[in-house]
Amino acid sequence: xxxxxxxxxxxxxxxxxxxxxxxxxxxxxxxxxxxxxxxxxxxxxxxxxxxxxxxxxxxxxxxxxxxxxxxxxxxxxxxxxxxxxxxxxxxxxxxxxxxxxxxxxxxxxxxxxxxxxxxxxxxxxxxxxxxxxxxxxxxxxxxxxxxxxxxxxxxxxxxxxxxxxxxxxxxxxxxxxxxxxxxxxxxxx
Amino acid sequence: xxxxxxxxxxxxxxxxxxxxxxxxxxxxxxxxxxxxxxxxxxxxxxxxxxxxxxxxxxxxxxxxxxxxxxxxxxxxxxxxxxxxxxxxxxxxxxxxxxxxxxxxxxxxxxxxxxxxxxxxxxxxxxxxxxxxxxxxxxxxxxxxxxxxxxxxxxxxxxxxxxxxxxxxxxxxxxxxxxxxxxxxxxxxxxxxxxxxxxxxxxxxx
Numbered sequence: 001x002x003x004x005x006x007x008x009x010x011x012x013x014x015x016x017x018x019x020x021x022x023x024x025x026x027x028x029x030x031x032x033x034x035x036x037x038x039x040x041x042x043x044x045x046x047x048x049x050x051x052x053x054x055x056x057x058x059x060x061x062x063x064x065x066x067x068x069x070x071x072x073x074x075x076x077x078x079x080x081x082x083x084x085x086x087x088x089x090x091x092x093x094x095x096x097x098x099x100x101x102x103x104x105x106x107x108x109x110x111x112x113x114x115x116x117x118x119x120x121x122x123x124x125x126x127x128x129x130x131x132x133x134x135x136x137x138x139x140x141x142x143x144x145x146x147x148x149x150x151x152x153x154x155x156x157x158x159x160x161x162x163x164x165x166x167x168x169x170x171x172x173x174x175x176x177x178x179x180x181x182x183x184x185x186x187x188x189x
Numbered sequence: 190x191x192x193x194x195x196x197x198x199x200x201x202x203x204x205x206x207x208x209x210x211x212x213x214x215x216x217x218x219x220x221x222x223x224x225x226x227x228x229x230x231x232x233x234x235x236x237x238x239x240x241x242x243x244x245x246x247x248x249x250x251x252x253x254x255x256x257x258x259x260x261x262x263x264x265x266x267x268x269x270x271x272x273x274x275x276x277x278x279x280x281x282x283x284x285x286x287x288x289x290x291x292x293x294x295x296x297x298x299x300x301x302x303x304x305x306x307x308x309x310x311x312x313x314x315x316x317x318x319x320x321x322x323x324x325x326x327x328x329x330x331x332x333x334x335x336x337x338x339x340x341x342x343x344x345x346x347x348x349x350x351x352x353x354x355x356x357x358x359x360x361x362x363x364x365x366x367x368x369x370x371x372x373x374x375x376x377x378x379x380x381x382x383x384x385x386x387x388x389x390x391x392x393x394x
Contacts, residue, residue: 131339132304139338148338159303162336 003028003081006048010040029084037087038096041072045101050074050083053098056108058089058116062142066090068118072098089118097123115140146170245380249293249319250372251281256292256316258309260299263326263358267298270361280368289315294371295348296364298325300333301341313348319384321375323367324350327357 001009004023007030011018017036022029032040044050054073061067068089075082089095097120098105109120110129117138120126128135136151137144147161164170171182255277257267271277271285286292289312301309313322324344327333330353332342344350351374354367382389 130304132307137338144338146337159338160342162332162338162340162342164336 001048001081003083006044006081006083009048010043013043014040027082027084029086031086031088034087034089034093034095037070037085038098040085041074041098041101044074044083044085045098048083050076050081052077053102053104053108054082056098056105056112058112058118060116060140060142066093068116070095070112070118094119094121096121099123114138117141242378242380242382245384246376246378249380250375253280253282253293253321253368253371253375254284254286254291255282256289256295256312257285257287258295258297258299258312260297260301260305260309261326261328263298263329266358266361267296267325267364270364275361275365277365277368280365280372282368289313290317292316293319294321294323294368296323296325297329297344297350298358298364300328300335301344301347302339303341304339306341306344306347309344310347319380321351321371322348323352323354323364323371325354325364325367326359327355330355333357 007021007028010030010032011021014032014036017033017040018030019033020031022031030040052075054075055071056073057071059069059071061069066088068091070087070089072085073082074085087095095109095118097109099109099122106124107129109123110125110127112118113120113123113126114128114130115138127133131139137149139148145161147164148159150161151159172180174181257264257271259267269275271283277283282294289295293316295313295316297309313320322344324330328335328340329344330350332340334357336342341347352367352371354363356363359367
């Protein structure tokens with residue numbers, strides 16, 4: 001069974017819950033509703049033999065509703081097929097943990113929780129993984145400035161804003177020449 | 190106060206050499222020839238007059254034991270500095286101590302993230318006085334190219350730095366230059382005064 005056939009099977013099985021599919025240069029993506037995300041991933045793991053979880057990542061569509069999106073990269077160990085599963089997540093919604101399917105998900109989900117602030121249901125040990133315990137922000141959210149925000153936790157760490165003068169540390173994607181896309185410094189707070 | 194201590198030190202040397210001086214003086218009057226009146230090879234061949242500060246600083250600067258705080262790519266250059274091609278042991282610094290209790294100079298080499306900064310500070314606090322710090326490379330000195338929420342913008346925000354070494358990463362020669370600058374700095378320190386500051390204050394009050 002190829003990834004395209006798997007997507008057909010999932011479409012038939014879950015019907016309404018599948019909100020869209022994409023094929024781009026041999027990459028197959030399926031978008032599902034959050035409510036049946038765990039079931040879809042469970043089927044992919046148990047009956048379609050996606051035994052290798054490459055990555056879990058998350059997107060912040062700041063200004064849209066629902067705001068976040070989870071992305072699961074599934075593959076097989078023999079590298080015969082690759083499936084991407086996406087699911088939109090609202091700001092106050094919790095995502096079901098898939099640690100029971102792939103133990104590798106544990107740290108990936110912790111990273112998503114740390115950087116994006118998305119919470120997981122059924123995760124065995126949901127702590128921050130990159131930032132320290134007690135850090136008040138989620139740095140990869142779109143409304144968090146690159147320079148950082150001052151945080152005061154004398155027992156843990158005191159952080160300040162990083163100076164951005166003197167370098168093109170902030171770039172804006174999109175059209176326009178590099179002068180407008182990469183100003184020497186840009187205030188975004 | 191420092192001068193007084195030096196005086197007592199030299200006085201004691203004089204007392205030890207006293208008898209020899211008498212004998213040497215007698216030799217001059219008997220034979221009526223110029224001799225080194227104050228020289229006795231038995232004792233004074235092994236005595237060098239100096240200031241206590243100079244002696245202490247000389248010993249310190251030639252046996253600096255680094256605490257290698259290797260955090261990023263600068264650490265690779267630091268390792269190269271310690272290896273045979275550049276050979277830190279020429280300066281008495283080959284003894285990289287991974288225990289802060291036995292280290293004199295902390296070489297912070299690499300990007301200091303806020304999370305790691307806590308550990309760096311803790312290790313610095315565990316090092317016994319006197320201690321020095323070298324910020325090796327752009328990141329340790331100023332945050333370097335990492336203008337971000339996660340990186341401490343210079344280790345000098347947390348611990349006092351004696352020497353900054355520029356570069357990204359600095360070549361081993363640059364680190365050696367930094368260490369030699371530190372040696373120069375140590376040479377000029379008032380070692381005894383600094384070390385016994387609390388003791389002197391207690392005595393004078």
